[in-house]
Amino acid sequence: MTTTIPTASVLRPRAEEQYAEELAYLAETDDRPRPPGWRLSPWAVTTYLLGDGDRITPKYIGPRRIVEVAVATLATDRALLLLGVPGTAKTWLSEHLAAAISGDSTLLVQGTAGTTEEAIRYGWNYARLIAEGPSREALVPSPVLRAMAEGRLARVEELTRMPSDVQDALITILSEKTLPIPELGEEVRAAKGFNIIATANDRDRGVNDLSSALRRRFNTVVLPVPATVEEEVEIVARRVAQLGRALELPEVSTGLEEIRRVVTVFRELRSGVTADGRTKIKSPSGTLSTAEAISVVTNGLALAAHFGDGVLRPADVAGGIVGAVIQDPVSDRVVWQEYLETVVRDRADWRDFYRACRDVC
Incomplete structure (x- = not known):
């Protein structure tokens, strides 16, 4: 059962809800080229994150170049890995990037030691699977699969907390931009606008280090602690x-x-x-x-x-x-x-x- 709660009554509104007016203003005034599937141009996304000193409030306070590199990465075919010590706003930045680019920050996979491959790929409604056999109706898409189909950004939090074999489920998705579903004899091909933002704590090195094959598919941006x-x-x-x-x-x-x-x-x-x-x-x-x-x-x-x-x-x-x-x-x-x-x-x-x-x- 899903209960709809007015945004004003929600303890923590999503970024796209809390800053809806700013996003709408930027979308209306943004006359720069927008990558396919993007709601704003890279310039407007950066303005949304850093503020303009007037109508747009800053969401991230830090070096402008870091934000520009992160935004530019997402406009290419490479995924983005935000790396840093705890408390450097990795999750905060990933949420606002997804809100500004896709208008939806909810396609999220939370990495833990118990995260399974189904969280990256897909799962099944087993009642329907047993009753009807493999079918689209019995398929339970992961946030990543939904992002691929809809041309949006998926967020993967604490990537290095996931077991290595689960991490590697991303390799085909990031390299081929497809996700095979062998049970149906089908594949899902990523729509334009799809990409992945992952975060990782650099103090977790050695927990589940990324394979070289997976790391090559990310452009890593290190978020520093505040300089002053x-x-x-x-x-x-x-x-x-x-x-x-x-x-x-x-x-x-x-x-x-x-x-x-x-x-x-x-x-x-x-x-x-x-x-x-x-x-x-x-x-x-x-x-x-x-x-x-x-x-x-x-x-x-x-x-x-x-x-x-x-x-x-x-x-x-x-x-x-x-x-x-x-x-x-x-x-x-x-x-x-x-x-x-x-x-x-x-x-x-x-x-x-x-x-x-x-x-x-």
Whole structure:
């Protein structure tokens, strides 16, 4: 049973729903050449992702050339692999690419250790298969098969989490642009506009490495961590504001000072050195990505709204930071205590933050 819920009531609208007005505006004003099956030109897709400073809000904050290379790849016959450490917006970027190019970001395969080949190829309605034998009606198409038939983009998340034999089911699809269905004596040929965007965490190397045959069929774009504190603060502030509206949190004074503090802590612990480059520090076992910073600040907003005075303060983010840093209760706790005592305590304008973190510990 499928229940239709109004978009305004959905906890997380799809990209094509949330930004429908921007996509419609770009489609109407876009007079540049569009690849077959694309709703927008490559230039308009890039504008949608990076913003125009006016009517189009930025969805991805990072080097323009990276976005241009990704978009240009999808206009060719090569698939796109977005590679990066956790929290570098791989999934976010793939969703918005699919929304802008195909108008549909839902053709998604989520890679896990339990993903089967049917998720890439097709499965069967076994009741009908037993009753009627192999037929089109008994076939259950995968998101990839649907994308091929409809000339859209399919998304494959966490590609390297899939078993190697499942990954290799993509080779024929990407090289021949066809998917044989031997049970029916047929094949599905990809319509123009079809392509695949895959994501992979580069910390997962060695889990299920891509075969050389499969890797050759992807153009790999590495998404970097934000280059500067200012860039990361902007990303966190923008996403936190969006999440706050989506969750309908009570209005909170979102101090950039606290966001900058969270980002600074994460960046210093990630890099193993303080922002001024003077003090080397140990790094914890966790990733401390931008995505985790967004989560910490969003949780802080909820605390400030429901249990505080409506202003984001150090005590609202301290618990989230400690929880994000201390993944290993033994080694990470030592790293965090050393950081508090050797770095945070000596910063005159961080006294409240120091006390809040000490209280949590």
